[in-house]
Amino acid sequence: MKSWVENVTIKKYEDRSGLTGLKQEPLVWTEVFLREVNRQSNTGILHFWPMDQTVILGMMDSQVAQLDKGLASIGQAGYSPIIRSLGGLAVVADEGILNVTLILPNPSGHKVDLRESYQVMVDLIAQALSDFPFEVVSGKVATSYCPGTYDLSIKGRKxxxxxxxxxxxxxxxxAYISVSGNQVKRGQVVADFYVASFAPQEVSDRFPQVNPDSMANLSDLVGQDVTVEDMKKRIEQVLVENGTRLSTFYPSSDNMADFMTFGKTIKQSMEKYGI
Structure with a gap:
């Protein structure tokens, strides 16, 4: 991780969800920040973003046979659905989840090694939790929601x-980090989405068979109350310890112009799915 963040100025932006009334606001900022970092070769952005009672679907989730029924299932559970352009499948966001995005310049100038860039976040989270006497393991938890090679787990639970x-x-x-709250319930919301979304007799290996018990929140796993604010501070501390210069990001007029452009595009794409 150090080679990616050492001597890089990383500007922190804490999203206050709802400023624009656009529920996809944090996703729009990701597009804006990617372009900002692309223009500033020695600057990164640390984006903390909250969302209230939201199920963030991946693009593949939009291809299920009965999306309308799946979306209705999410609504009945008290959540709002959106679709993101980042990779992966459905995840849940609420006040007990820390969503964090680290936008960095390519340190090598060559084609990005996806394994190396993923490892940056793995190391960041593992180091942020290094004072707990538990190993953070990286590896796919197949029955979790949005399973992937870089799932993070403690004692076998993601x-x-x-x-x-x-x-x-x-x-x-x-990264989405389940810090506190009812993680089993979150898992059930996603499991119910897939059950509702499949056509009768449909079988697909593209989507997980979600077992809500395969996941847990961080507070339960370490046996100590951990808060979202605490995790933010831990992440910032690790970046500084690895040679980062932290400052605050203030959107420029160009950033706001980009925000309006991408916001309109993303809103239109959501409307296509009835969201």
Whole structure:
């Protein structure tokens, strides 16, 4: 991780969801920040973004046979659906989940090694939790929601998942971290979405058979109350310890113009799915 963040100025932006009334607001900022970092070769952005009672679907999720029924299932559970352009499948966001995206310049100037960039976030989270006497393991938890090679687990239960997106020479590595709250319920919401979305007799290996018990929140796993704010501070501390210069990001007029452009595009794409 150090080779990616050492001597890089990383500007922190804490999204205050709802400023624009656009529920996809954090996803729009990802597009804006990718372009900003692509323009500024020695600058990164640390984006913390909250979302209230939301199921963030992947593009593949939009291809299920009965999407309308799946979306209705999400609504009945008290959540709102959106679709993201980052890779992966459905994940849940609420006040007990920390969503964090680290947008960095390509340190090599060569084609990005996806394994290396994923490892940056793995190391960041593992180091942030290094004071707990538990090993953070990276590896696929097949029956979790949004299973992937870089799932993070403690004692065999997943608490975080990763995704990334590349734009030219900028890389956005995102993580959702289940810090507190009812993780089993979150898993059930996603499991019910897939059950409702499949056509009768449909079988697909593209989507997980979600077992809600395969995941847990961080507080339960370490046996200590951990808060979203605490995790933010831990992540910032690790970046500084690895040679990062932290400052605050203030959107420029160009950033806001990009935000309006991408916001309109993303809103139109959501409307196509009835969201």
């Amino acid at each position: 608490f975080a998942g990763l995704a990334q997106r590349i734009y030219q020479e900028a890389i956005a590595i995102s």
